[in-house]
Amino acid sequence: MTTTITAAVSRGTDSPFTIEELDLDDPRPDEVVVRIGATGVCHSDIAALDHPMLEWPAVLGHEGAGVVERVGDHVTDVKVGDHVATSFVWCGRCAACLQGRPTRCASMRELNFSGVRADGSHLLHTEDGAPVSGRFMGQSAFASHVLVPASSVIVVPDDLDPVIVAGLGCALQTGAGSILNALRVTAGDHVVISGAGSVGLAAVMAARAAGATRIVAVDLLPSRRALATRVGATHTVDGAREDLAAAIHEALGGSADAAFDASGAPDAVLADVTVL
Ligand SMILES: [Zn+2]
Ligand SMILES: [Zn+2]
Structure with a gap:
């Protein structure tokens, strides 16, 4: 039947x-x-x-x-x-x-x-x-x-x-798993996460849960940056900035212990790699 x-x-x-x-x-x-x-x-x-x-x-x-x-x-x-x-x-x-x-x-x-x-x-x-x-x-x-x-x-x-x-079926486990299982972010880490959709926001929450002390979220949309702050980002950066890597570097207070891209934007990926 x-x-x-x-x-x-x-x-x-x-x-x-x-x-x-x-x-x-x-x-x-x-x-x-x-x-x-x-x-x-x-x-x-x-x-x-x-x-x-x-x-x-x-x-x-x-x-x-x-x-x-x-x-x-x-x-x-x-x-x-x-x-x-x-x-x-x-x-x-x-x-x-x-x-x-x-x-x-x-x-x-x-x-x-x-x-x-x-x-x-x-x-x-x-x-x-x-x-x-x-x-x-x-x-x-x-x-x-x-x-x-x-x-x-x-x-x-x-x-x-x-x-x-x-969202647990894909986005949340992708973002959280990347931070916790692949990057193994731990207490005190400084982390940059570009793209604040559901994958990136899950990464922000996981980084917060893991005890990261600087969590920099990068996104083009002010509303997304505000949401990232609500769920755990300590700093946000406008992804449209021309000096993106420098802005992320400043927000991190130095280089990143871990970087995660959930935007798919080449400029953001390049900036993330630059600050590692
Ligand atoms: Zn998916
Ligand atoms: Zn198998």
Whole structure:
């Protein structure tokens, strides 16, 4: 018994999303179905429109939040009714996964960007039975429901707004993980973070939590700089300044112990590297 769901279906770069009814496969023993309450839109969803591994049509979206609606027979750590964030798929068997670094999973590309399960089966079909690529970054969350491995959902408190939870699936863990796991920012560090979108703001919050004493946030928008200050930045710099590296250097009070770019702007990256 498949589930009829509603999804925003993509057919490539030049096609608009179309809202369609699709058939979602039943959960396998280790999978769960989540009814989506909110989903973020990440730049990777746009970049995916040119992704060579995806076959169209496809359902994108990878910042899902919602409520578990069905669970597979072997699922024990998540139950129906749990509020969850949904995230990427990892194999659980490669060296990186066994070392507790699932973002480095050796099967990351195949499991998250091929549109199918590891065994090649599709999760989504049109009403007339044609396959649709799913499990984009583990989720395909531009839909009323997603089908994910139980190991890809994180239970969150019931009273959290799914609009807030959705960012955990990509942006918040990307920003926080970069600061805590990759850069290993520690107490007393001076850190520059360029780009104060959700990734950069998560990095600011993580740097603050790690005890960094100077946290310089760089962004073009005054509203973003103000938000960065609210969540932990000690200084902000207008990314449009011509003397950007010098301005960041001054705000840091010297060189940076760590620099993180979430803007994608070459000028900002160059300035960040200059102050290291
Ligand atoms: Zn993303
Ligand atoms: Zn793995």
